[in-house]
Amino acid sequence: MPFPGVSDGQKREERVNSNKFSLVQINFTCLLNKPDLVQNYKTESLSCLYSNVYVMSIITDAQNGIVTEEMKIVAWEEGVTEDFVRRGVAQGHIVIPVSPYRKVKICGIGEGLRTKVNASIGTSTDIVNIPEELEKARQAELAGADTLMELSTGGDFIEIRKQVIANTTLSVGCVPLYQAFIEAAQKDGAVVNMNEDDLFRITAEQAKLGTNFMAIHTGINWETVKRLRNQGRHGGLVSRGGAFMTAWMLHNEKENPLYAEFDYLLEIMKEHEVTLSMGNGMRAGAIHDATDRAAVQELLINAELADKAHKDGVQVIVEGPGHVPIDEIATNVQLMKRVTNNKPFYMLGPIVTDIAPGYDDRVAAIGAAISSSLGADFICYVTPAEHLALPTPQEVFEGVISSRIAAHIGDMVKLKKTREADLEMGHARRDLDWERQFAVAINAPRARAIRKERMPADADACTMCGDYCAIKIVNRHFKF
Numbered sequence: 001m002p003f004p005g006v007s008d009g010q011k012r013e014e015r016v017n018s019n020k021f022s023l024v025q026i027n028f029t030c031l032l033n034k035p036d037l038v039q040n041y042k043t044e045s046l047s048c049l050y051s052n053v054y055v056m057s058i059i060t061d062a063q064n065g066i067v068t069e070e071m072k073i074v075a076w077e078e079g080v081t082e083d084f085v086r087r088g089v090a091q092g093h094i095v096i097p098v099s100p101y102r103k104v105k106i107c108g109i110g111e112g113l114r115t116k117v118n119a120s121i122g123t124s125t126d127i128v129n130i131p132e133e134l135e136k137a138r139q140a141e142l143a144g145a146d147t148l149m150e151l152s153t154g155g156d157f158i159e160i161r162k163q164v165i166a167n168t169t170l171s172v173g174c175v176p177l178y179q180a181f182i183e184a185a186q187k188d189g190a191v192v193n194m195n196e197d198d199l200f201r202i203t204a205e206q207a208k209l210g211t212n213f214m215a216i217h218t219g220i221n222w223e224t225v226k227r228l229r230n231q232g233r234h235g236g237l238v239s240r241g242g243a244f245m246t247a248w249m250l251h252n253e254k255e256n257p258l259y260a261e262f263d264y265l266l267e268i269m270k271e272h273e274v275t276l277s278m279g280n281g282m283r284a285g286a287i288h289d290a291t292d293r294a295a296v297q298e299l300l301i302n303a304e305l306a307d308k309a310h311k312d313g314v315q316v317i318v319e320g321p322g323h324v325p326i327d328e329i330a331t332n333v334q335l336m337k338r339v340t341n342n343k344p345f346y347m348l349g350p351i352v353t354d355i356a357p358g359y360d361d362r363v364a365a366i367g368a369a370i371s372s373s374l375g376a377d378f379i380c381y382v383t384p385a386e387h388l389a390l391p392t393p394q395e396v397f398e399g400v401i402s403s404r405i406a407a408h409i410g411d412m413v414k415l416k417k418t419r420e421a422d423l424e425m426g427h428a429r430r431d432l433d434w435e436r437q438f439a440v441a442i443n444a445p446r447a448r449a450i451r452k453e454r455m456p457a458d459a460d461a462c463t464m465c466g467d468y469c470a471i472k473i474v475n476r477h478f479k480f
């Protein structure tokens, strides 16, 4: 166990009562990179270091003016100053998902940084194929995803998660609630028989697998459910986490434990340095449900809890919809940023029309480009198989590419400097310099393959205009 003194087997009542480790907050990666910090604690016993001596998290580091290795990496990759990243982390406007259990490709998410893309993979009850899931993880990374969510619900999902985590360098996210509900269905006959202690135990166990962020459905409480019931829905409830939790609450007539015992959840997040991604269980699954009362209610609750999480030293992201028509995207982004005090915004899509199954990666890319341009920080990809089937590795690849294109288009507005790549492409096209064009292309192998497949007689031009290549004709008379 990497953290002596961190025990996950205890039931939450014992842990809350003893409060023994409530101040434990260790960024192990940071410690490894800070011999001076470790040195400062040498007068204390090692067990003391890991148990009840307060050790700084990445947020408290930032608030104390310390620039960690992770902040330096993010600053270098994004072309911003280290202090910009430090201030962003300190204020909760930027998160850097880390894990004490695993080294990952460091990725900053939030204000002033490039829009990041997540790819979600995982088995279902119908399709369980571990090699294929590992291939999906590989394709996601190959296509340039920034993070990976492992959401298996079929087969030996714990083993699958372990193997995916072991085979990717990306930050990995998960939804512990799925496992808790599915185990209840398997052992006790129905998801509504889920035991609250199991939910928290599984959350800690998944953290210890080396997951960097977790989508947790904290914002569904009785107020949210009441609004959902009063208003009704055209497209029902499409979030699995939202549906499981709502059904559990109604069946058991109990408050959502993730809301009712949020302090205990934060303890687990702190102990394992997990970034909390506040789930969007009420997201619209149909355009006509966008921005409805249940979704706004959940956002307001999540916003309040997000402030508390940040205050307690837990990095936090807030998730957003869903299915949203283009003319409501700006409202959603502004509302979310305003009520959460500019926490990083994780936009799920959004899907901007409901009538293009088979092309939903493109539909979502339109929504993602607009939402990114308006301030969304993190985009969850959508594959062409959305609403139809579990995606294949090839569809995972295509989904990531579509989202990366969208993120770049958004960043061209949000972060003007990313237009430099487009300038380079413009010049390369003007100069008919094909290698330079491929070097800038988001998916160079595809661009190269299409050209190679239909090579022109004149190697400078392409088969679109052939001998009448407009660029070549003008270049004979002009030097731009």
Ligand code: SF4
Binding pocket: 461, 462, 463, 464, 465, 466, 468, 469, 470, 471, 472
């Ligand atoms: S042939 Fe036409 S499309 Fe192709 S490079 Fe020349 S101008 Fe562009």
